[in-house]
Amino acid sequence: MMPTIAAFAASRLVHLSAVDSVIIAFYFVLVLAIGWYLKGRANTGEDFFMAGREMTAWIAGLSFLSANLGSLELMGWAAAAYQYGILATHWYWVGAIPAMLFLALVMMPFYYISKTHSVPGYLKLRYGEPARALSAISFAFMTVLMSGINMYSMALVLKVVLGWDIHFSIWVSSATVAIYVALGGLRSAIFNEVLQFVFIWAGALLIPILGLVETGGWSNLKQQIARNASAEYTHLWATLGSFQDNPMGIHWTGIVFGLGAIISFGYWTTDFLVVQRVLSAKDLRSAKMAPVIGAAFKMMVPFIVILPGLLGLAVLPVKLMGETQAVASGGHSYNEVLPLMLARYCGPGLLGLGITALIAGFMSGMAGNVSAFTTVWTYDIYRALIRKNAEDSHYVSMGRWCTVIGVIISVLTAYLVMQFKSIMDYVQALFSFFIAPLFATVVLGMLWKRVTAAAGFWGLLAGTLSSIGMWAWVKVDPSALRYVALSPYARDMAENMYRALWSCLICALVTVVVSYMTEPKPEHELRGLVYGATDIPHEVHVSLFHRPAFWAAVVSVVFVIVNILVW
């Protein structure tokens, strides 16, 4: 892959002015200053790993979203929008909003009342040590890989856009993240994520605004895309009746059941990277409100990510192509659409802000992965399996060192990730390996008292192994796609959707069968963990406008309307 990157370096997309460099440097100074300021507020384990459980709903909610708004979101989905059209929006709407609202209203009370430090920690309380160990180890593995993906994406874009040395980009950004997370723990990560959220919007919002001005509005944009690509690129649902009718090669059942019902619920409700942010909320109402706030903003993210990709189809004078083809021909790849649009509209100052937005996205994703990895390693692997009864200060110290070590492993992973041709599909494959089965394990454990400890473990193991098995099957024999994804025409993303669906169903099936073959826990051991055995505080004394359920209903209505608008 290194020759590939060297080839990209032959030409850079933009040239920064002095004021752009000052804006980027100021951002790095500010995030380090925040980490330094917060270093005295991370002395206990609760402070370092859970931000003292003091965050307001707004801070937890924006951090919840920002931790996910990493490099893949900004660069990858803008590229996907150019490549697949508005279908990429599904990953923001049906692939996120219902799951986030479900987390807020149904699952958050159990996470919060159980006072767990992590999702594997909840599995320990509900199912015992084996399920926690399996989940924690797979999560830690996935997290460092994700962090490596973030780094790779960041270094590549900085190489392509600015001509920066790839090793310089990787080490400077990772050292910055390591310093501010090691100093201030989760609180520092959360504060910087909120800051990064603002930078991302401030830097990226101008592209769609100016793009719509140039094209003459949404209707004209659709006409130009129909001329340059196809009218199918601007329909969200209308082309999903057949695998062959849309650019993504996917059927609506894959989007609704694979993405909407399994992958998104798995990610948004059980991936500790995002759930950790909500667990830091100061009370249960804030913890329930935070994902609702996150969902409201998530619905708007396509405006700064998907729309620039679509605008690229309409206004860019060059035709973008796949990475391999771009390298061979010296052209521009899909992944460059966002920087190209940035260079198109943004002069000095704005360009620096836009580049800072990209860097901020990369760093928030990396910080999210590193802080989640640190917590799971320290609490669910180190304390659970290696050293059980050390003092709190020892675990804080372990957390700080683990942050640095996690970053170093991520750096090494970044170089490894360069071997994979498609970052996005790779991430989707990872999700389906670990996240989809985990969702079945957690949600069955929360909603059904009959599920036993053995069932939780064996269900999770069966789901994970079946997912890896299906992936390997298609790799060895591509014709197996007709069984895994129900069609020989299905593409990589469709395959991932269906693999997630099957692995989740296999996990649920094994869990149910083993539950009926083994003895359940007595009800008093399930208090605070399972629906029907937990007293969930009601919000009768709170006004309507302060109730998470009310705002979840508002978000749901808007969600339906926006889907219909671009049907």
Add this chain to the structure above:
Amino acid sequence: MRDSEISIWFFIGISLLVNGILITGAGVWQVIHPPENPVVLFNLHANVWWGALLFVLGLGACIHFAPKRNA
């Protein structure tokens, strides 16, 4: 959060304020000295008004969430 803690919104205000000044300044400079290769829609002078907007928002956040008031 603890009462004595500087609000995250103050930090955000600082960042918007500083970026607003820098971007507006760069925009005004370009109005006075137009570039040879302007960006698309240069005539809208987006960096002037976008920078000004960031400056106003940042100033508001800095005043509202200043540490003295927050303490």
